[in-house]
Amino acid sequence: MTRVATLAVAFVVTLAAVIGGAAAVGFVTADGAAPAPAIQNDHYQNPDLIANDTPGQATVEMDASAASQTVLVDPGVEATGPGPAIPISILGLGGGGAADRDIRPLANALIENGHDVGVYVPDPDQQRRSARPGTDRPTQLGERLAEADAFVTFRTDYDERELDEIESFVESGGHVVLATEPDEAYSQPGAAGLDATLDITTEPGYVYNMAENDLNYQRVYAEATGEAPLTEGVERAVFPSATPVGAPVGGTDVLRPIEGSELSTTRAPTEAPLLVRNDGVVAVGDADFLSPENARRADNDALIGNLADFLVTNDRTPPGPPGEGGSQGPTRPPEPGQPPANGTAG
Template sequence: MSDLRTLAAAFVVTLAAITGGAALTGYVTADGAAPAPEIQNDHYVDGDAVANDTPGEATVEMEAATRPQTVLVDPGVEPTGAVPASPLALLGLGSPGVADRDVRPLANALIENGHDVDVYVPDPEQQQQQRAAPPGAERGPTQLGERLAEADAFMTFRTDYDAEELKEIESFVESGGHVIVATEPDAAFDQPGATALDGTLGVTTEPGYVYNMAENDLNYQRVYAEPTGESDAALTAGVDRAVLPSATPVGTTVAGSDVLGPVEGSELSTTRASTESPLLVRTDGVVMVGDSDFLSPENAQRADNDALIGNLADFLVTNDRTPPGPGDQQPPTGPAEPEGPSDPQRPAGNESAENETAG
């Protein structure tokens, strides 16, 4: 009997301890569960952190009135990967869901204004043969060089290029071609070709991503970027604010300008310190932007991203590059022949035909 009284007393004490603890930590609801504790992460509960969860309408327009241009886009596809029947599908055109780089707003704007958009996907066998050539052997242009010779502008996502390809990109810029380089915070910094591309074009990147806990678009990594005091008017026309979903700081090593910078309160993930480092820069014929997702259809509707995309399209086609004519892709190796019939590469009358096409 004494054992039963002892167990009963212990049960009462235990029950009192449980109910007393519940009274201290919070009341028990009707279904027997205590309410969830308040979230302590400010960036999830701050009302100012979510500025507007309703996208606007994207209207990507171009202002440049130029001859039809060819814009070559390198989506950074590995040569060993599966390539769709139409390379344009890699840019989201015609095959939603398989896009490697969904830049439809930019590509559509170029196409609608009479320009050509080409996609560069190297052939793995030809690429291997070129790289396996013995040292000192005479080499022709790489696959990329052949495509650049036919292009007026070039867009790349910081692909890992070899030394020969870097020389061809440098020559392309020196001949007046315009280049846009878009990178990401998680881009590999151990790829020598990607890092060397920065040096070739006179641009830089920093590790980490920019975030803003106080003022952002939907979440703290989707930062606002504003034109800087020295910004390029052609690139910032109509842009009060842009949204970069995942941005890394960029810069220039030669004379250039900071075009867009993060808004006040932005910080860098690697230091947790405030940052004013630019997110989009320009140096002559090269634009470097620390994000690529802002080009996608859903992000083109945020803030003034559509105006920024239209300005970048104008930048690509307002270049000083002279279009190569028939037979002009390779430099002459000797004196020209005196008579024309034996040289069918440029028959008489081509000049007027080209002028009509350009018009």
């Protein structure tokens, strides 16, 4: 037998052995494709880890019957570039915006109930003018807060003058919602100043739960610590990426992570709150729960509606012209047939 014939016979024998062995163990099917093996890993068989991929419908409703209020939103856009960002995109009403903030569920609920929603995006030229030595005019933020009743902020790095204006806003009865995220503790060095101004705290790291979660381990569930207006109708909320917050000076823990939750920086179990209230200030350790896709998870829609009610049920008393000491009553108009809140004839 020649060498070529010998090689041919060896190839045929080898091919037959491979095909026969593959068929014996089930690697070859009728269509030539190998069937997918059954998953034997118990980690993937745990029923608690099979997330509900049916989000349901989001119904964000408000109960408060307050007269028209103005809610100012600071999405955290830095004052850089030739001009201001496009505010409409921040509310999810446009595309290609400068800020990755989509708060349509909250904004729509406020607008549908007769309230005004404004967006604060600093103008760098105006910022430079107001920062000149010797000027006593308010900052851009201060001017907008003077016209607002409530304030929603995503932790912009405020300077000292702006922090003073935010503090005055709270002291005059304005309500504030601060939404933060785990990486803000590192990316915004001035965030500690805002925490001190609002009497709240923020811990580094994120909360996760490997035992029970929504879609993935970082999307944690939180439950109410007791009955409160902010948790009405909220059995569970979902926070996509949450950091612990606190209100040590007279504050209240409102939502805590469920059992089995741990903190990334310590790998230890944590019950640190993810939403707290300190009088007219609410701090949430997550910002993405306000987006349309997350508003449909668990009871996030009820939570967003409660936050909208919180924003507009305030007793904001804006400062008046210099020398007058400000107005003496809330901004909302009196009921028909009733005298104005400051006791003077209108």
